[in-house]
Amino acid sequence: MKSNHVTLKDIARILELSPSTVSRALKDHPDINEETKKLVKTFAEKVNYRPNALALSLRQQKTNTIGLIIPEIVHHFFSSVISGIEDIAYGEGYNVMICQSNENYQREVIDTQALIDHRVDGILVSVSKTTRDFKHLQNAYDNGIPMVFFDRIVEEIKTDRVITDDFLGAKIATSHLIEKGCKNILHLAAPQHLVIGSRRKEGYLKALEEHGIETDEELIVKCDTREYVFSLQQHLMKLIEEKHIDGIFAVNDSTAIATMQALQAEGIKIPEQIKVIGFGDGPNADIAYPPLSTVEQKGYETGREAMRLLLQRLENPGIEINFSTKVLTPTLKQRNST
Amino acid sequence: MKSNHVTLKDIARILELSPSTVSRALKDHPDINEETKKLVKTFAEKVNYRPNALALSLRQQKTNTIGLIIPEIVHHFFSSVISGIEDIAYGEGYNVMICQSNENYQREVIDTQALIDHRVDGILVSVSKTTRDFKHLQNAYDNGIPMVFFDRIVEEIKTDRVITDDFLGAKIATSHLIEKGCKNILHLAAPQHLVIGSRRKEGYLKALEEHGIETDEELIVKCDTREYVFSLQQHLMKLIEEKHIDGIFAVNDSTAIATMQALQAEGIKIPEQIKVIGFGDGPNADIAYPPLSTVEQKGYETGREAMRLLLQRLENPGIEINFSTKVLTPTLKQRNST
DNA sequence: AAATTTCCTGCAAACGTTTTCGATAAATTA
DNA sequence: TAATTTATCGAAAACGTTTGCAGGAAATTT
Known part of the structure; x- marks a missing residue:
């Protein structure tokens, strides 16, 4: 299991040339005789020579x-x-x-x-x-x-x-829910120290404002993973009932999909009773039931x-x-x- | 935007030592005086010295x-x-x-x-x-x-x-369908030049044989992607009707899920009318509707x-x-x- | 006092390239 | 013929490390 890498020096030695000449020949330097070039090139080809990327990088500082x-x-x-x-x-x-x-x-x-x-x-x-x-x-x-x-x-x-543009995306998503007739929209949000978290929340708030809907801080719940949804399930259901939630904007698709599953487990019909929209559009959105509306993020x-x-x-x-x-x-x- | 990488030579020059001494000092070579070691180490720490991985690799041939x-x-x-x-x-x-x-x-x-x-x-x-x-x-x-x-x-x-063990996995999946009462099982297969394709097909056939079910080559269809399912949709529906298919074993999950969607679009109930099982268990299986049975592949x-x-x-x-x-x-x- | 050992450090080669600067011989010009 | 140009090649340094070897000074042993 010996390492068989043939180097420029090897070629030089065998062909009885200097490494410099071999190097130049391989890259068509004008100083080199055509015959020598041909000789070197065909030989290099034959032995499958490939320059050592490490040595190259070290030398060229790139x-x-x-x-x-x-x-x-x-x-x-x-x-x-x-x-x-x-x-x-x-x-x-x-x-x-x-x-x-x-x-x-x-x-x-x-x-x-x-x-x-x-x-x-x-x-x-x-x-x-x-x-x-x-x-x-x-x-x-x-x-x-x-x-x-x-x-x-x-x-x-x-x-x-x-x-x-997370702000715009969230605004689009929320506005879409409103235009579909939703009045009480829940937002499942990401941590606010993440730019994504705060921007999307702001977009959500902006959409409400533009449509003259009063905002309610209790309708913003920190919840941004599938697991989080299921652990908060009881709290969410209580909230949905008390606040007459009819639309949910989740900060990402997997949270949205988990939410749909949790709702359906409670017998809630989507989109008839509650409409759900996500953010990010992975292929999951297509697979979910029902297929999930979302704002497409261009990865x-x-x-x-x-x-x-x-x-x-x-x-x-x-x-x-x-x-x-x-x-x-x-x-x-x-x-x-x- | 100059590159600021400090090298071992830099340290040697500044400390008025040789590169060899610096090198040895940094790796606690017994030959080096404790004081010199301390001097070198603290200085290296101060200037945030890190060895150049390229040079190292070149030198050690690793x-x-x-x-x-x-x-x-x-x-x-x-x-x-x-x-x-x-x-x-x-x-x-x-x-x-x-x-x-x-x-x-x-x-x-x-x-x-x-x-x-x-x-x-x-x-x-x-x-x-x-x-x-x-x-x-x-x-x-x-x-x-x-x-x-x-x-x-x-x-x-x-x-x-x-x-x-694709063979075993396929056998398990197919057997599961049979035990659930399926008699006419369709197999959506991968290309046979892939080991995965042939092994899984063999497992499918083995399960049928062990349960005394006659095999029918027409029930093996080459179809291993989501897109493939939809392009074959009509052919598949015809096959399902003619052969009274009541179970489907797909070579992977996304094919299985797409199949479920195609069936449901035709009004077929899963699992009541047709049972479906996949292979590979990504997180998609959880998200699908209904959640997809599958054999778990340990990535x-x-x-x-x-x-x-x-x-x-x-x-x-x-x-x-x-x-x-x-x-x-x-x-x-x-x-x-x- | 001489010989040996111990302790510390530096020189130089090596890893595989590229490139600057010469160097030699041949060919051209004056 | 002498001077200059041209064509072709090589020596050596450099990129940043490691390491075998040598060497000098101090300490120890004879």
Whole structure:
């Protein structure tokens, strides 16, 4: 099980040339004789020579690799983002080093350090839910590594960003419920320290305001996972009865779907008695019963835009371009739950 | 935006020591004076020194990185595999370089080459559906890079493997339908050139045989995606009517769920009129209506086992250990669709 | 006092590339 | 013929580490 990698030096030795000549021959340097070039090239081809990426990176002080820190790959939104990033990156000759933080702050710190250690040319990051301290990212930034935040941004660090217009999306979703006749709308919200959490809540409130509906703080419940729904089930049912809830806007699809299941278990008809809308449109929305109305969040586009912004920095090193924030607007996708 | 990475040489220059001394001091080499150690260590700490992973890898001819080639991250099974791999790998100080082939042969070839170029210490791979030629993997193997196949193995290359007992799983699923009273069971199958496709079909046939049910080749339809179901919808409905189908075993969950939706659109009651069972148990099975019975495929465990087998090779270089095949047995998860 | 050992540190090579600067011989020009 | 240009190649440094070896000073043993 010996390692068989043939190096440039090997070729030089065998062909009785110097490494410099072999190197130049392989990349068509004009100084090299045509015959020598042919000789070297065919030989390299024959032995399946491939330059050592490590040596190359070390020498050129450029790895052609970008780092990605992402909360959880299992979520459809994030895996779509990955595809978007890869499609752009590969096209430009970059590799992507993916790190999964698992919504864990400690892991995120380690991952960031690993990316720095590997001297990635740039970093794309969506911070974990549990991250409150940003020194690790600030450190990468101070090291001169270009960064782009997407979806879960950190406002303290000034750099390029790609976000979806959560405020608008939430407003669209809530307005849709109102237009469908809902009067008492429950909002299942994410933690307010997350930008996503607060923005979506604000959009919800704005829609109510624009339609002249009085807001009720009790109708905003912190609940953003499937498990959370079932553990709050009794509380929610009580609330629904007392407040005559006829519409629910959940901060994400899986919460919305779990909510539908909880309601149906209690014999409530959807959408006849209560209408439900989610946020994010993964493929789950199609599979749910009834198929879930939602606002579509563009994962693939998010990835592409983030990578494009990063590329712009990488291709123009030293040049100071103003940081830009790309905002993607989600669109209503009506199905049968409203 | 200058790159600020401080190197070992920098420290040596500033402290007026040689790089060798600094290097040894940092790793507690007994040859170095305690005071010098302290001096170096505190200074390194202060300037946040981190060794350059590239230089390290080049020098030691070991990257502490393993490569992963995976068909599609969006599938729950595969993203679970990733988590399993990472958990073991990180614990042992390895990084994981993830490549997504997107079920595309060309991409798989490029990815394999990229991993070789980066001199990964080992490769974990589940081949794409469209791969019929294995030269790229054989090449990596010949280069002396340890490999482990999981889930979608290639039989031509002799190495360690982790698979789920597809035969048994399919037998369990089909038997379950029979025990629930089904007599005429339709099988929606994957392409037979995939091990998964043929094994599951064989398990289906075996269950029928064991229960003394006559097999009918017409009841085996090649159909393994959601889209495929809808395009075959008319053909399937005709078949179901003619053959008095009362049970369906689909080769994976998303096909099963799409089938349920197609049936329900035609007014067929599940499980009363037709019972449906899938294979693979992603979270979709819980969300579907009705919740889908399925055989649970252990993604996380698959990842852990694959990484363990690889580690065994990496930690015992040169030592010839017989290749082993780890078989994970899926278990029945009954819900409401049967 | 001489010889040996111990303690600490530095030199230099190596990992696999690229690239600057010469160097040599052949070909051209004056 | 002498001077200059051109064509072709190699030596060596550099990227950031590690490590075998050598070496000097101090401490110990003969």
